Amino acid sequence: MRVRPGAPVLDSAFARVCALVHRLLTVGVWTVVACSPTVAAGLALGGDVRNLPLLAVAALPVGPAVAAALHALHAHRPDLADLHPSADFRRGYARRFGGALRIWAPFLALLTVLAINLTHLEVAGVPGWWAVPLTLITVAACLWVAVALALTALTARPARQVARRAADTLMTRPGVTFTVAALLVVAAAVTLAGSEAALLIAAPVLLLALVRTVAKGVIG
Template structure:
């Protein structure tokens, strides 16, 4: 089979759909495997506010796994003759492990502090309206942190530059920020209505939606901040 024929074979609509399904399945399996230690412990935890710090600890392995999934889904081309999602995932995990943890762990710590304060407002005797600014701060941190995870997954910037770009592009690309916020809300609702297992089962689909929604930010960073 000639190179032209191979390209034609892998470039049709059905081939692209098949390639996408295959890529999502492979990335989903690898995502779950890498996050499995924390996810299994999380499923064993009782749903009680006193366990919030333990939930954060269980979520630590998820950060590098999400980063690797972002890397794989962004770089994979939907051509049946050139499918390497597992290879891309492994490379993304290896290259981005340190950067992902530097973004993910502080984000988890910050969100845990906010969550603990929220659930303890009545005990502390703080007025109920304080919940509003706390929720807004938490939502803003989650969106900026997600931006930072995408950036550090795809670009080799210093951690402080990643943080600056993540905050800058919340204002620069509000559509991306709104899309990210919508995904986070959907993930939270799915967890509350169903379970953490249901959220984990849709992990690769949510990451794909995140990558596609972040394309304006990714393109702008590549054009303006890389040589």
């Protein structure tokens, strides 16, 4: 949506809310489109544990899509004469694709290994209490990748620097860590109570909260 320069715009709280809702909806649609290969692969492969490696490969488009969404949401301004979330999403996707993939791919590889181990504890012959540290590592990895993708969307730094800064943030910024953890809990609750489709619907709001938290707590 682009407003013609010079056209009268209702500069009010209601208009600003409408502009934000427009951006959330538009970014949400583009995120679903970018993640559609993953959604299709997930439906085709099902929830069989043996398909975890294939599901991980199918999930590769999600990282760049999330980074692009975070970039587009962060680009929102209260200037109602300049509404172009689609362009912001495409720009973020093009600029952050490589960096996001270098963060996302190792995370998926680690997550796949952890998931396979958690679902095959008896086969591996290890005690059941091993599930606790493996679960903690999984949670820490999810926190790290959320902050890392937000940093990727906000800055043009190399992936290694982003990875280190994300880890440092989790250890030194308890406010950011707590908020990101709360957002992940909400995302998990939405998925469990509804479905992956419900998570896709709620994703723009959760991503907006994530990028604003990281931008305020880490960048500025």
